[in-house]
Amino acid sequence: MEITFAFLIVALAAYVLFGGADFGGGLLEASLHRHPKLQHRLQATMGPVWEANHVWLIAVIVILFVGFPVVYARLLTALFVPVSIALAGIILRGSFFTFRKYDPEPENRSALYSVLFRASSALSPAMFGFAAAAILQPFPVATGDSPLTFSELYIQPWLTWMGLFCAIFVNALFAYLAAVFFYGEVSPAEDRAVIRTRIILFFAATFFSGGAVLAWGMTHELVNLSRAFTPLHLLIHAAAFAGIIWMIVAIRRNRTWQMRLAAGVQTLAILGNWHHIRYPVMLAFDDGTILTVRNSAAPAVTIFWLNIGLVVVLALVLPLLVYLYRVFQDAPDTQA
16 A cells, blocks of 8 residues: 555646646746736647646546545545635636637637636645645544534635645745746746746745745644654755755756756655655544554555556556657747
């Protein structure tokens, strides 16, 4: 089951990196309101591959459903409100992006489509942040002796100050990733200077909102500090710091792929830190129930064939995704 859990983390990391950069394109586009040419270029960059990025979200859901069915059932039940809103945001985001491009009379509604596209691009990451914050504390459990209201069961666990800080942090991180990835898609020096400024601004927003998340979590005992000084934890922090230095050097030298790799290292360090603090706990409940990687895993035979299937699927899908990204990266910009 540890191998299956590793597949889950890899799929989640891929979704954060690629899907996150795609979501962040909405905020990045909004920040380029004075640069319509760059907005058009960004739209052309996102257009061909935005839907393919959600394959990683599907992978996360499948691995949870098959490999950790108890976690899947209880997590999706407890957080069905933010998850439903996030899924609605994904649908609306794609719809408004498409309407903006294929509406036969876009001049009448283009501005409205753009506002709704950007809002829905921020909505789903915000819900992801609220859900991530909710997982940090025990979920309430309704019993016959202590019945709970709908709000107590399904709203209050995620609609918290910690959730708000996490929502801001996730949106800032995704916008930062979008700016870093988009930097390599523009060539003129003046355009790169504009995107470089956005990288710095969104990194600052990520840094300070992440600090707010950590400070609030520490003061309210939502973040487990018992592993804060373990060798692995310190190594993760060193990797994050190295990613920042790498990014600074890569920006100064205009090394676009190094910038993307550095942003990837920083993002993976954030995810690694979160999972290191939580592992092996996946979910906890206020009746004392704790779901771990081991006690919530499916039967061994299911885990075995799930791992085999994941290896086969990854072997088939990864080359196709790489080819897809390369084809559309090299394609000319035909956005009007």
